[in-house]
Amino acid sequence: MGGGLAAGVGAGLALSIERQLNQYGSERLPLGGGYAAAGDGWHASGSGLVRTIWHVPTTKPWVALTFDDGPGPKWTPRVLDALDRADAQATFFVVGKRLVQHAAVVRDRLQRHEVGNHTWSHCELGKLDAEKAFDQLDRCHNAIKQVLGRDATLMRPPWGHLGGAALVAADRMGYDVTMWSYVMPEQNPDGLVDDVCANAKPGSILLAHDVGRDSRLAVVDRLDRIVAGLRAAGLELVTVSQLMAARSADASAVEARA
Template sequence: MAVSRRGLLLGSALTATGAAVGATAHLIPSLFGPDRLPLDGGYAPAGNADDWTPRGQIRTIWHVPTDQPLVALTFDDGPMPDWTPRVLDALDKADAPATFFMVGQNLRRHADLVKGRLGRHEVGNHTWEHKDLAKRDEASVRNQLVRCHEAIREVTGQTATLLRPPWGHLGGSTLTVADTMDYDVVMWSYRMPEDRFRTNPAGIVDDVAACVRPGTIMLAHDTGPADRLVTIDNLGEIIKAVRGKGMRLVTVSELLAAGTTASPGSGSKK
């Protein structure tokens, strides 16, 4: 088989690069610190789980295939004094459930905001400090998730079964820890596009109505920059619009329970 001169040069360069990386691999932790690149067993690889778990896998969910007209509304980053009470008030008025992915330290600090107010709602894990899990090794991920898990249990009385990684970022280390904690990882299929409706806040209601369909997981926030108020200020109307399409709001766990098994080859699981 003929090999071009360019191919030989490229191969030599790659070999030399690999050798250089191998020779200096022991220096990577000191060179890059805790946020080092995922080379030579850096922060993100799953590595070996400490124990064999019953599942040995993790579900990562963007939407739920279902034949029922169900959607889930989720809120990230709280609880915080600015908007969380307003969100809870709007949900109470509409008799609508939601899933709150709470930051553990916020929950500890502002436990009074949610005590007695979560009866119809579900609480999921959003880490202890809203850290980027894709930049953390297994021990650090476990610390972030366990501390938040315990805060949720102690403050709300719920046992979290859902994880939403901040910004949707995750590496293998996150999946390993999530599996040992029997979590499902929940992303989203519709993110409230507040930035598009800063000058036309009511427009977000029509956008939600146009986009939701059975199995949608909607992402909103109950704290953060001011443009997120576009959702908060119109939450009642958003709920009306969703129901106007014949949809029923449920928690993420209820939506998962209503999921249908996909046909072979579709790439989806129940």
């Protein structure tokens, strides 16, 4: 099923690009949601290279637990309570305006965790031009700096929708784009813990939420058991940046042996 889906996505992307080539020609494609044109002025302020991470190949038995869409006054404190009880770390991809709105709830409690950029208003980045995409990321970045006193280095697009313009904006801000390799099965609460523990592997990036529809409470309610189950399987929870650093360490060790 996964191979068929990947093939379908690849075919769809190829068809989309072909249509744009037919419409605009090969010299300049529109800098919009679907495609970033080479040579556009927005590129000059970036490196021209954006890392996008789904999974981190590593020999270390580490996984990264991530939470999207918060913070919120009801669920986020419960998530933080569970992580504190387990002495575990996570990465929170925050919505800027929610962070500002609920700053008093999480300001001190997020200090031991990693915080990434999930846009200012949880918008559809894939439909924005470069200027508007940059504004969304920049406003959220500034909110994180204002509330938590640090600079984010990771961003995650809402719903995982990422167009060329958003990549240009991420490059301009020096972000690594963090996706995920596993989504918590919130619609299957009875089998959720077993499913997470069976599918998590070293280098996995796990996606959950700390704001949203009621079904998402399935993860919040079972977070103690999820963490315990992952540890029983020999896995430890780290931040996304720690996971990425583990890959760099593995690569350096391989080079040293070569």
